[in-house]
Amino acid sequence: MLYPKKVGTLPVKGSDEEKQTNEIKTVIPLLDCIDIQGKTITGDALLTQKDIANYLVEQRDAHYHFTVKGNQKNLQDDIKYYFDNLNQKADYTTTDGVDHGRIEERKIWVSAELNEYLNFPHIGQIFMVKRHTVDKKTGKEGGDFAYGVTSKNPDLADAKQVLKDNRGHWTIENKCHYIIDWNYDEDRSRIRAGYGPENITRLRRFSVGLLLGKKSKEDHSIAQKMQRLNRNPRVVLDYLKMTRNSCRFTEA
Secondary structure (H helix, E strand, O other): OOOOOOOEEEEOOOOOOEEEEOHHHHHHHHHOOOOOOOOEEEEOHHHOOHHHHHHHHHHOOOEEEEEEOHHHHHHHHHHHHHHHOOOOOOOEEEEEOOOOOEEEEEEEEEEOOOOOOOOOOOOOEEEEEEEEEEEOOOOOEEEEEEEEEEOOOOOOOOHHHHHHHHHHHHHHHHHHHHHHHHHHOHHHOOOOOOOHHHHHHHHHHHHHHHHHHHOOOOOOOHHHHHHHHOOOHHHHHHHOOOOOOOOOOOOO
16 A cells, blocks of 8 residues: 655644645645745646645746646546547647657647636646657657646647646656655655654755766766765765865865
8 A cells, every 4th residue: 555755744733743744735835935926836646736726826826737647537537538539730749869869759739628617726728748759779669648737828838838847847857756766766665753754855865966966977877876886985975075085185
């Protein structure tokens, strides 16, 4: 059985105690501390919640861009049914990775036809992204579909901009969360007691941040770098330039 990750604490009303909670309950208190007026806040399926959408648009004068999956099943089914029966070319197409090992083609369809029908607040458009990949070495093909909603109407964001917002979210996901989940298997972590989950995730993000900040052309991936540094304190200290041999000292 999978348990939701406990990523933060919130005060208990009328008490000095705090309770642990997951991302859904911590996102609004976190955004309260940030100036997001006029900004587009992207979120994965877990954060596709009506309360969060209302908060962003009504209270903060911001926009949302959310992925829609099974936790909003009716919304997902309606969007999928619409695009499955829409016989028209993609509104925008882009191809990346020609100079790398994998070619990725992304197509996006957008529509404002269901804005009044769907049971979700402040929808400006719905979208479907189709991703098709080809491994240049093996020729193996792959692909997937993603569905979502955004509060930006067609006057504020055309198909190209909606796809840019979508890719911007996954750029952050891949550079941070994916690295941590893949290398630390964080989603299956059994550290749950007390402040353990918060402390260990902060340490992991701090270490990944250090590696990303010092990554050079010789470092092919964070995973390879972590494997080389694993269980070798001297190499770690040299890499961070924290030893006499790896940094300059000025004589007093």
